[in-house]
Amino acid sequence: MDALDFIQQDHDRFRALLDRYEEIDPDDHATKREVIDELIAAVVRHSAMEEEAFYPVVMRDVPHVEEDIREEIEEHHVIEVVMAELDGLDATHEQFDAKVEVLAENLLHHLYEEEDELFPRVRSAFDDDALARLLDGLRTAKERAPSRPDPDRVGG
Structure with a gap:
């Protein structure tokens, strides 16, 4: 496993959780909240892991990605805002499912951009050793990353 595989593993988990949410009975608010x-x-x-240990390295070592990375960080901010709203919203609230849908749309768009546009550029710019070193940094950053949304932490 290299750094991009590690990130992809998270992306796959996000998609699985969104798929699981879609399968939940509309009246099962406890399971919705849990997922x-x-x-x-x-x-x-x-997101915190990427902002600390992935994006800075990519900006330094991959040519012509600065604007793309800035956009990725702004997408993190938008996603973080929606997550903060969901975090404080009861699953029975009439807007809960709508906010989840907005989160899903923004998150899936973001994942697509990273996987289809950024990852190929990173893979071509980094050799196996560099991707292994990057993986170490990602693991360390993820271990100390927060788990609650804070829109003021990113972008904006």
Whole structure:
């Protein structure tokens, strides 16, 4: 496993949680809350990890990605705002499902951009050793990352 595989593993987990949410009975508010809480914690850790240990290295070592990385960070901010709203919203609230849908749309768009546009550029710019070193940094950053949303922490 290298750094991009590690990030992809998180992306796959996010998709699985969103798929699971779609399968929940509309009246099962406790399970909805549980799945969204798990998703929020995972996405917050992942975003903080990328911002600390992935994006700075990519900006330094991959040519012509600065604007793309700035956009990725702004997408993190938008996602973080929606997650913060969901974090404080009861699953029975009439807007809960709508906010989850907005979160899903923004998150899936973000994952697509990273996987289809950024990852190929990183893979071509980094050799196996560099991707292994990057993986070490990602693991360390993820271990100390927060698990609750804070829109003031990113972008904006």
